[in-house]
Amino acid sequence: MAADDGELIGQFRDRLxxxxxxxxxxxxxxxxxxxxxxxxxxATVARWSDEVLEGIVGxxxxxxxxxADVSLIIADVAVAGTGAxxxxxxxxxxxxxxxxxxxxVVLLDVADLVADLATGFAHVGLRASPQPPPSNVVFAAxxxxxxxxxxxxxxxxxxxxxxxxVIFRR
Amino acid sequence: xxxxxxxxxxxxxxxxxxxxxxxxxxxxVDLLYPEIGERTVALLERLGCEVAFxxxxxxxxxxxxxxxxxxxxxTVAERFLDAFADTExxxxxxxxxxxxxxxxxxxxLLEGERAAIAARLAARTYxxxxxxxxxxxxxxxxxxxxxxGMTTVAYHHECHMRYGLGVTAAPMSLLRGVAGCTIVxxxxxxxxxxxxxxxxxxxxxxxxxxxxxxxDSALGAGARAIVSTDVGCLMHLEGRARRRGLPLRVxxxxxxxxxxxxx
Amino acid sequence: MSGxxxxxxxxxxxxxxxxxxxxxxxxxxxxxxxxxxxxDWEAWxxxxxxxxADAVRHLPELIELLEARMVAxxxxxHHARDxxxxxxxxxRICREAGATNAVKGKSMTSEEIDLGAALAAAGIEAVxxxxxxxxxxxxxxxxxHLLAPAVHLNAVQVAELFARESGRRFxxxxxxxxxxxxxxxxxxxFLAAEVGITGVNLAVAETGTLAILESEGNIxxxxxLPRIHIALMGIEKVIRDWxxxxxxxxxxxxAAHGTLAAASTSFITGPAREGDDGPQxxxxxxxxxxxxxxxxxxxxxxxxxxxxxxxxxACPVYRQVGGHGYxxxxxxxxxxxxxxxxxxxxxxxxxxxxxxxxxxxxxxxxVKIPLDDQLVMLRARAHERDPARAEAALxxxxxxxxxxxxxxxxxxxxxxxxxxxxxxxxxxxxxxxxLPFPFSGWTDGRDARAxxxxxxHVRWRRRRGGS
Numbered sequence: 001m002a003a004d005d006g007e008l009i010g011q012f013r014d015r016l017x018x019x020x021x022x023x024x025x026x027x028x029x030x031x032x033x034x035x036x037x038x039x040x041x042x043a044t045v046a047r048w049s050d051e052v053l054e055g056i057v058g059x060x061x062x063x064x065x066x067x068a069d070v071s072l073i074i075a076d077v078a079v080a081g082t083g084a085x086x087x088x089x090x091x092x093x094x095x096x097x098x099x100x101x102x103x104x105v106v107l108l109d110v111a112d113l114v115a116d117l118a119t120g121f122a123h124v125g126l127r128a129s130p131q132p133p134p135s136n137v138v139f140a141a142x143x144x145x146x147x148x149x150x151x152x153x154x155x156x157x158x159x160x161x162x163x164x165x166v167i168f169r170r
Numbered sequence: 171x172x173x174x175x176x177x178x179x180x181x182x183x184x185x186x187x188x189x190x191x192x193x194x195x196x197x198x199v200d201l202l203y204p205e206i207g208e209r210t211v212a213l214l215e216r217l218g219c220e221v222a223f224x225x226x227x228x229x230x231x232x233x234x235x236x237x238x239x240x241x242x243x244x245t246v247a248e249r250f251l252d253a254f255a256d257t258e259x260x261x262x263x264x265x266x267x268x269x270x271x272x273x274x275x276x277x278x279l280l281e282g283e284r285a286a287i288a289a290r291l292a293a294r295t296y297x298x299x300x301x302x303x304x305x306x307x308x309x310x311x312x313x314x315x316x317x318x319g320m321t322t323v324a325y326h327h328e329c330h331m332r333y334g335l336g337v338t339a340a341p342m343s344l345l346r347g348v349a350g351c352t353i354v355x356x357x358x359x360x361x362x363x364x365x366x367x368x369x370x371x372x373x374x375x376x377x378x379x380x381x382x383x384x385x386d387s388a389l390g391a392g393a394r395a396i397v398s399t400d401v402g403c404l405m406h407l408e409g410r411a412r413r414r415g416l417p418l419r420v421x422x423x424x425x426x427x428x429x430x431x432x433x
Numbered sequence: 434m435s436g437x438x439x440x441x442x443x444x445x446x447x448x449x450x451x452x453x454x455x456x457x458x459x460x461x462x463x464x465x466x467x468x469x470x471x472x473d474w475e476a477w478x479x480x481x482x483x484x485x486a487d488a489v490r491h492l493p494e495l496i497e498l499l500e501a502r503m504v505a506x507x508x509x510x511h512h513a514r515d516x517x518x519x520x521x522x523x524x525r526i527c528r529e530a531g532a533t534n535a536v537k538g539k540s541m542t543s544e545e546i547d548l549g550a551a552l553a554a555a556g557i558e559a560v561x562x563x564x565x566x567x568x569x570x571x572x573x574x575x576x577x578h579l580l581a582p583a584v585h586l587n588a589v590q591v592a593e594l595f596a597r598e599s600g601r602r603f604x605x606x607x608x609x610x611x612x613x614x615x616x617x618x619x620x621x622x623f624l625a626a627e628v629g630i631t632g633v634n635l636a637v638a639e640t641g642t643l644a645i646l647e648s649e650g651n652i653x654x655x656x657x658l659p660r661i662h663i664a665l666m667g668i669e670k671v672i673r674d675w676x677x678x679x680x681x682x683x684x685x686x687x688a689a690h691g692t693l694a695a696a697s698t699s700f701i702t703g704p705a706r707e708g709d710d711g712p713q714x715x716x717x718x719x720x721x722x723x724x725x726x727x728x729x730x731x732x733x734x735x736x737x738x739x740x741x742x743x744x745x746x747a748c749p750v751y752r753q754v755g756g757h758g759y760x761x762x763x764x765x766x767x768x769x770x771x772x773x774x775x776x777x778x779x780x781x782x783x784x785x786x787x788x789x790x791x792x793x794x795x796x797x798x799x800v801k802i803p804l805d806d807q808l809v810m811l812r813a814r815a816h817e818r819d820p821a822r823a824e825a826a827l828x829x830x831x832x833x834x835x836x837x838x839x840x841x842x843x844x845x846x847x848x849x850x851x852x853x854x855x856x857x858x859x860x861x862x863x864x865x866x867x868l869p870f871p872f873s874g875w876t877d878g879r880d881a882r883a884x885x886x887x888x889x890h891v892r893w894r895r896r897r898g899g900s
Contacts, residue, residue, distance in 0.1 A: 015693075019692075019694070019696075066624065079694075081693070082683065082693045082694040083694065084694045084698075089657075089709055089710075089711065090706060090708065090709050091706070091707055091708025091709055092708065093709075094709070094710040095653065095656075095657035095709070095710055095711055096657050096658060096710055099650065099653050099654060099657055116679075117679045117682070117683060117694075118675070118676065118679040121675050121678070121679055122675075126640070126642065126675055126678075126700055127640070127675050128639040128640060128674065128675070129640075132502070132505060132506035132640060132641065132702050132703060133640050133642060133700070133702045134702065134706075135506070135701070135702055135703055135704065135705055135706045135709060135711060136656070136657075136699065136700070136701055136702075136705070136709070136711050137699075137700040138653060138697055138698065138699050138700070139694065139697070139698045139700075140696065140697050141692070141693075141694030141695065141696055141697075141698075142696055143696070144648065144649050144650035144696050144697065145648050145649070145696055146564045146565075146612060146648060146649050147581070147648070148563070148564040148565035148568065148581065148582070148583050149564070149568075149583070149586075149588050149591050149608050149611060149612070150453070150456070150587055150588050150608070151456060151457050151460050151581075151584075152588075152608045154608050154609055154612045156612075156616070157564055157612050157615070157616055157648075157649040157650065157651075158562070158616060158619065158620075158623075158649045158650035158651045158653075158654055159649070159650025159653055159654070159696075159697065160650075195889050195890070197835070197841075199889060200845070200888050200889040200890055201845050201848070201849070201884045201885060201888050201889075202882045202883075202884055202885060203882075203885070204885050204887060204888050204889035204891075204892055207889035207892075207893075208889065208892060211893075223890075223893050223897075225838070225890065225893075225894070226838040227838075228835045228836065228837075228838060228841040229835050229841070231832075233831075234828050234831070234832060235809060236790055236809055236812070237812065237824075237828060238785075238809070238812025238813045238815060238816045239813070239816065239825065239828040239829075239832075240809075240813050241832075242828045242829055242831065242832035243832075245832040245833070245836045246832050246835050246836050248836060249835070249836045249837070249838070329789070329790075329791035329792055329793065330791075330792065332792075333791060333792030333793055333795060333796050334792050358455070360462075360793065361749040361752075361791075361793070362749045362789045362791035362793065364749070364789060365789065366788070366789025366790055366791065367789075367790070368786075369786070369788070369789040369790065370874075370875060371871070371872065371874040371875055372444075372786050372874075373444050373750070373786070373787070374444075374874040374875070374877055374878060375444060375445045375446060375878070376444065376445065376446050376750060376753045376754060377789070377878075378877075378878035378879065379446040379451075379753050380749055380750075380753060380789070381878075381879070405882045406879060408864075408880075408882075409864070409875070409879030409880040409881060409882065410878060410879045410880075412864055412879075412880040413866075413878065413879050413880050
């Protein structure tokens with residue numbers, strides 16, 4: 001996939017931006033951390049427990065999801081063809097973390113970027129197998145939005161009002 | 171968006187095979203708009219066709235089918251089969267909705283051997299614009315809108331032609347060949363005008379509201395005339411325009427294809 | 434007030450909703466036109482139709498597989514023959530858990546079974562959390578579109594509602610403030626809820642997974658925070674496998690909004706696992722509600738519907754009468770088809786006439802349901818079940834007369850000779866302003882074209898001789 005990275009990332013960026021999401025590219029994990037740190041600034045953060053997310057903000061900035069300004073989470077997959085990012089919720093990766101704060105910063109390993117949705121499903125275990133798939137997988141294509149009042153599109157009605165993805169290489 | 175295609179060079183007149191055409195005049199044209207039938211004949215003859223009129227034809231049966239009386243529709247459809255089964259050559263009608271009945275509904279409505287006959291007839295039945303443009307290879311046949319100067323017209327795509335038969339390009343192609351008129355696209359151009367056969371009697375107020383939108387959007391786009399090939403739509407739209415006293419004329423496409431603007 | 438059939442359909446346009454519906458439909462049209470440039474729409478439709486047709490054809494075995502897989506993942510499955518039984522299941526699940534506080538995601542199936550009334554009667558408070566549904570519920574109104582429940586309302590009505598609720602003032606033009614207010618109210622409800630009740634867009638049999646698409650994030654909240662998740666689904670929503678799912682979860686938003694992905698799509702396979710913060714119980718209530726009886730009939734394709742709402746926007750009659758004009762939970766062309774099919778009372782048979790049969794719905798349908806043909810067949814079925822004798826006699830007589838050239842011509846000649854001079858004498862160039870019953874409906878709003886005294890067949894014979 002390495003040879004096609006650039007093209008795939010370009011396609012993902014185009015689709016994500018059409019959906020009002022934002023993409024940052026980082027050449028390394030430390031570089032991704034620096035971008036995330038800048039995006040978060042002084043805001044309070046709720047995050048998943050994963051070593052990829054260690055050391056971006058100090059414990060003094062962390063808060064429970066219900067009070068936090070920003071969530072800091074990881075995309076388990078991203079689909080270049082649709083611009084969606086997928087989250088596999090499980091122990092240490094709570095559903096509410098990426099859901100309750102009004103903003104979210106999502107780290108994405110370039111190895112988890114796939115071309116199409118069918119590949120994306122298989123990538124996160126949504127396929128026939130002797131074991132059941134994960135209990136909860138969410139694909140998010142851009143921020144949450146509503147058009148229920150006179151078709152005026154407004155972001156962030158229940159879930160985060162923005163979606164910022166930082167894609168990095170290991 | 172791809173770049174607009176380079177205009178095709180005018181298609182040369184085909185090596186005149188003078189096909190024999192069976193005219194399926196349709197009951198509404200026969201009884202209410204006989205001059206549309208006559209203009210259809212004149213046009214086909216001008217284009218080199220020999221026109222025959224199977225004299226035992228009546229109606230296609232659509233009013234009964236769409237009103238929920240398929241058996242009565244079959245009774246009348248049988249007449250169409252009898253009238254046309256032993257004829258040869260394309261069957262051409264100036265009314266797309268009836269062609270939709272023959273092409274789409276007959277093969278399912280009729281049974282056994284009659285279904286096979288219906289399928290063969292369906293395969294050779296055409297509405298006038300597609301027959302001229304696609305079968306005769308004539309993307310334009312001239313004609314002029316009557317009167318001096320330019321008249322702004324809106325084309326109403328009848329639904330059974332647009333959605334049922336998938337025909338939109340052929341009538342527009344012929345209309346673009348008419349001198350003395352400019353064509354506008356009104357708002358909601360794709361919507362039904364509200365005729366719908368017995369719909370116009372069952373949900374009268376809705377039917378009329380739909381006609382009003384069609385007429386108002388045509389006027390709003392600057393049109394002074396509406397052109398279509400569906401006699402039902404024409405009757406409905408003109409009937410409403412007259413009732414409201416609107417400055418809009420309503421024409422069958424074939425009216426405009428007369429060589430000298432004879433309207 | 435909900436239920437499959439609520440009141441008789443209305444036969445008049447509703448000028449209060451038409452501008453809103455035109456605006457929504459135009460937005461849908463332009464999004465759709467863009468989207469169609471991205472995919473091979475016809476090939477996509479055919480693939481979607483195949484997936485749905487396969488599912489409905491093999492429905493019993495797929496439902497069995499879905500249940501087995503879901504139970505293996507720790508979920509519970511409850512079968513309901515009709516709406517009442519489905520409501521009883523849901524109320525029982527809440528009672529057994531001692532729950533009285535529920536948040537609801539948007540579900541037309543819950544409207545079909547009038548779940549709101551059943552929950553209220555059982556003392557369970559269930560708040561709608563989709564913004565449009567919340568507005569409609571707070572107004573004591575009901576949804577008017579499959580996906581855009583409040584499409585018939587305008588911002589002024591919403592601002593007034595929120596002002597009454599909160600005692601604050603809202604500027605109808607400040608949509609963001611209206612949305613922010615609703616977010617705050619509903620966030621508190623989410624945090625307090627014991628039960629989340631949602632619909633289901635499709636279920637993947639091979640793994641027992643429920644897929645739910647949404648824009649707002651309320652489904653994610655309703656399936657993350659409460660300790661019980663109850664999903665309500667019509668049995669026909671099951672599909673075979675993930676290959677089909679990957680197509681339909683793109684096709685549904687494409688047909689509905691012109692986008693290839695919903696803002697959020699949740700895939701749920703059983704309750705939360707060890708250490709996860711999701712619900713401890715996941716229940717699937719499977720509603721038959723007359724669907725099985727449609728299988729194997731000429732109407733089976735109606736069960737292929739994925740509830741995208743495209744046929745509603747495409748329909749000129751829907752734009753005039755609005756969703757409420759159908760008097761049933763499911764409106765528009767698909768509502769006019771499935772309501773009479775699922776309704777055992779026969780009360781909704783008239784819906785088959787709520788269409789001009791223009792076919793715009795068929796072109797819009799992502800699974801190619803022949804809605805116009807089905808409406809025509811439903812009209813015939815309605816006449817078989819409840820003959821309209823006078824009209825039937827009229828058509829029978831007409832068919833006898835018009836199936837013979839001689840009598841066809843005789844009626845034409847009579848009408849032309851008798852009427853045209855009379856009408857011309859009244860001075861309307863072949864157009865008349867009044868017709869007697871049963872054609873008086875025509876002249877209520879339109880002038881009528883008179884038969885020509887010399888029909889085409891007479892002119893032809895005169896000029897060319899017999900042929």
